[in-house]
Amino acid sequence: MKRIFLSVLLFVFVLGLASCGKTSEFDVETQTEIVVGLEAAYAPFNWATPTQNDFTVKLDGQSNMYVDGFDVVMAGEIADALGLELVVKAIEWDGLIPALLSGEIDLIIAGMSPTAERAQTVNFTDEYYRSEQVIVVNTDGNYSNATSLSDFDGARIVAQLGTLQDDLIDQINNVTHLDALNDYPTLTTSLTNQAADGFVAELPVAQGVVQSNPDQFTYISFTEGNGFTVSDADVAVAVALRQEDVTLLALINDILAGISTETRNGYMEAALTRQPQA
Incomplete structure (x- = not known):
C-alpha cells in the first residue's frame, strides 16, 4: 500500500x-x-x-x-x-x-x-x-476498458511522490513513467488535463476519487496474475x-x-x- x-x-x-x-x-x-x-x-x-x-x-x-x-x-x-x-x-x-x-x-x-x-x-x-493496487483512468480515455497491466503498454502513468505506487509503475511494459506528484488532488488534475493516462492508487483512495468524479474517472482492478506483483x-x-x-x-x-x-x-x-x- x-x-x-x-x-x-x-x-x-x-x-x-x-x-x-x-x-x-x-x-x-x-x-x-x-x-x-x-x-x-x-x-x-x-x-x-x-x-x-x-x-x-x-x-x-x-x-x-x-x-x-x-x-x-x-x-x-x-x-x-x-x-x-x-x-x-x-x-x-x-x-x-x-x-x-x-x-x-x-x-x-x-x-x-x-x-x-x-x-x-x-x-x-x-x-x-x-487493500489492493489499482489504476485510476479517465472514463472516456484509451484505457477505460483495460483488464491487465499489459493493456497499459505505452501508457503515461504517474503516482504520488515517495510511495509504493510510484515504484509499481515500472512493472508495466514500455510504460512512460511520469515524474511523481505531491498529492492526489494534483494527480487527479493530471488526468483531467490529459497530462497522464492514469495513476496508481490503493483501492479505497481510487474509490474515493471515482465517487467524487463518477462521470470523469473510473479505476481498473485486476484479477490475480493480471495486476501488480506486491508483497504482503x-x-x-x-x-x-x-x-x-x-x-x-x-x-x-x-x-x-x-x-x-x-x-x-x-x-x-x-x-x-x-x-x-x-
Missing part, C-alpha cells in the same frame, strides 16, 4: 533522528494524551475539513480545522481504549517518520504500509486494513511507533484484535460516504 521512501539520504537522516530523538518509553499510566501524525490529505483514510461532525478531531495548531477519515476513526478507537485524549497533527508524508523519531508525535496512523525498509527505524503494529506488506496498513515503545505496541495490537474486519470495513465504507466531494 502506502508507501516507500526513495531517498537513501532521507534514510540516513531518520537514522540520525533516532539517535537524538525521544528515547524513553511511552508510559500509558502517566500520559494524558497520545499524539497521532497523518497527512490530512489522503481521503478516505484522512482529510482536513472546516466542518465539525461526530467523527472529526480538531487539527492541532490549526484554528477552525478538523480532520476526518478512516484513520481518524481508528485513532479514536485506540486512544479511547488506552484512556488517553487524542491529539492529531497534520504532517507532510516525508516528515511523518522524522516527526515520530523526534518525539513530535507518538504514532503514525496514515495509511502507511509496514515495509522492511521502514521497519529498520520504526516498529509496526499488526495490520489495521488491507504492500497491501497492508499498520500503525507505526518508535522502536522503544514495546509496551504501547502490545497494547495497540490487543486493541486492534478486538476490532473485527467487518467493523473496520464498515468504518471505511462510512468514510467513503463522508469524504469531500469535488
Whole structure:
C-alpha cells in the first residue's frame, strides 16, 4: 500500500533522528494524551475539513480545522481504549517518520504500509486494513476498458511522490513513467488535463476519487496474475511507533484484535460516504 521512501539520504537522516530523538518509553499510566501524525490529505483514510461532525478531531495548531477519515476513526478507537485524549497533527508524508523519531508525535496512523525498509527505524503494529493496487483512468480515455497491466503498454502513468505506487509503475511494459506528484488532488488534475493516462492508487483512495468524479474517472482492478506483483506488506496498513515503545505496541495490537474486519470495513465504507466531494 502506502508507501516507500526513495531517498537513501532521507534514510540516513531518520537514522540520525533516532539517535537524538525521544528515547524513553511511552508510559500509558502517566500520559494524558497520545499524539497521532497523518497527512490530512489522503481521503478516505484522512482529510482536513472546516466542518465539525461526530467523527472529526480538531487539527492541532490549526484554528477552525478538523480532520476526518478512516484513520481518524481508528485513532479514536485506540486512544479511547488506552484512556488517553487524542491529539492529531497534520504532517507532510516525508516528515511523518522524522516527526515520530523526534518525539513530535507518538504514532503514525496514515495509511502507511509496514515495509522492511521502514521497519529498520520504526516498529509496526499488526495490520489495521488491507487493500489492493489499482489504476485510476479517465472514463472516456484509451484505457477505460483495460483488464491487465499489459493493456497499459505505452501508457503515461504517474503516482504520488515517495510511495509504493510510484515504484509499481515500472512493472508495466514500455510504460512512460511520469515524474511523481505531491498529492492526489494534483494527480487527479493530471488526468483531467490529459497530462497522464492514469495513476496508481490503493483501492479505497481510487474509490474515493471515482465517487467524487463518477462521470470523469473510473479505476481498473485486476484479477490475480493480471495486476501488480506486491508483497504482503504492500497491501497492508499498520500503525507505526518508535522502536522503544514495546509496551504501547502490545497494547495497540490487543486493541486492534478486538476490532473485527467487518467493523473496520464498515468504518471505511462510512468514510467513503463522508469524504469531500469535488
